[in-house]
Amino acid sequence: MHKLPPLARPSKQAISPTVIVESEKLNIALGMPVLLALETFQQTGSFKFRAAYNVATNSTFAHLVTASSGNFGQALAYACKLTGKACTVVMPSTSSQAKVAAVKNFGGQVRLVDVLQKSRAEWLQELVAELGEVEAVSPYDDSRVIEGNSSLAEDLLPHCHRFDCVIVPIGGGGLSSGLIVGFGRNGIDAEVFGAEPLLANDAARSLRAGSIISNDREPMTLADGARTLSVGKKNWEILKDGLAGIIEVDEDSIAASVRLLFNQANVKAEPTGALGTGALLSNKERFAGRKPLLIVSGGNVDPDLFARLIA
Numbered sequence: 001m002h003k004l005p006p007l008a009r010p011s012k013q014a015i016s017p018t019v020i021v022e023s024e025k026l027n028i029a030l031g032m033p034v035l036l037a038l039e040t041f042q043q044t045g046s047f048k049f050r051a052a053y054n055v056a057t058n059s060t061f062a063h064l065v066t067a068s069s070g071n072f073g074q075a076l077a078y079a080c081k082l083t084g085k086a087c088t089v090v091m092p093s094t095s096s097q098a099k100v101a102a103v104k105n106f107g108g109q110v111r112l113v114d115v116l117q118k119s120r121a122e123w124l125q126e127l128v129a130e131l132g133e134v135e136a137v138s139p140y141d142d143s144r145v146i147e148g149n150s151s152l153a154e155d156l157l158p159h160c161h162r163f164d165c166v167i168v169p170i171g172g173g174g175l176s177s178g179l180i181v182g183f184g185r186n187g188i189d190a191e192v193f194g195a196e197p198l199l200a201n202d203a204a205r206s207l208r209a210g211s212i213i214s215n216d217r218e219p220m221t222l223a224d225g226a227r228t229l230s231v232g233k234k235n236w237e238i239l240k241d242g243l244a245g246i247i248e249v250d251e252d253s254i255a256a257s258v259r260l261l262f263n264q265a266n267v268k269a270e271p272t273g274a275l276g277t278g279a280l281l282s283n284k285e286r287f288a289g290r291k292p293l294l295i296v297s298g299g300n301v302d303p304d305l306f307a308r309l310i311a
Helices: 023-030 048-058 073-081 097-105 122-129 141-147 152-163 174-186 204-211 233-242 251-265 277-280 303-310
Strands: 020-021 035-038 063-067 087-093 107-113 135-137 164-171 192-195 245-249 293-294
Touching: 023 087, 023 251, 035 152, 048 073, 048 141, 063 073, 063 122, 073 087, 073 097, 087 097, 087 122, 087 164, 097 107, 097 293, 122 135, 122 277, 141 174, 141 233, 152 174, 152 293, 164 174, 174 233, 192 277, 204 233, 204 245, 233 245, 233 293, 245 251, 245 277, 251 277, 251 303, 277 293
Parallel strands: 035 293, 063 087, 063 135, 087 107, 164 192, 164 293, 192 245
Antiparallel strands: 020 035
C-alpha cells in the first residue's frame, strides 16, 4: 500500500462528495454496465479543489502561485479566498476563456503567457523571482495534492461492490496517484487505468519505458487539462507500480466521448473529464465482462467549444 506523510485533511464542509450516476442509455451505447463518478459538481467544477484546498490549508505562506491551464488555477484561487491567502496563476494564452474568467472571479490574479516561447515552469520561476515571498505550488507533483485527491476514494468506498476497475484521466498524475493511494488506504480492490490523450502520451510512454519521459513542448490536445510536459516525480513513484495500464485516446474519440456523455447521460464534461469515457469507447473489447467506473474529472468548458463538440 502506498503511504504518504500524515497531513491535515480537508474539511468535509469544504469538499463536495462525488456524484455517482448510472445511465441505462449510456450502458446500451457502450454495450456494458458502467458507473460514472462526476467531479463536475465539486467546488469550482472539477476534482482539483480537493487538492487545492488541502494545499491552502497546509501552507504557511500568505501568497500561493501556480501554473495551470485553468482547473487547478481556479481551484487554488477559491481555496486561497477561503483561507485568506493571495493567489496568482500563470496560464497559457490558449487557455479556456471560461477558466481564465473563473480564476479572476474567485479573486485570483492571472498572468497569461506564451508557452511556445517558454514553458509554464520557466514563466512560473520568473514570477516567483518577481514576487518574492510566495510559495510555488505544482498542480500534481506535491504530496499535499496527492493526499487531497485521495479523498475521492472515500466517496467511492460505498459503491466499491459495483465496479472492478476504474478509468481515470491522467495528465500530471495528481488524480490517478491520489486515487491509488486512497484505494490502498480504504481497502478498495480495483484496477486503476489511466486515460491519456494520444497527442500528449508522455505517461504512457513512460510506463512502457519504466522511467519518466517528457514531451518536448506543451501538447495542443483538445484535453487541455492534460497538456503537461510529464508526470510529476512524486506521482510517478506511485503510478509506475500502481497503474494497471494507460489507454491512449485520439482526438476524435475525445470529442465523441463529450457528445456521448451529453446525449446518453445528460452529463456536461470538459474534454479532459471525458477521457475515461473515450478510453472505454475505443477499447470496448479490453473491458468486455468487466464493471468499469469512469471518473469524469471536470466540467469546465467554454460554451462555444462545448456547442461545437456536441453538435
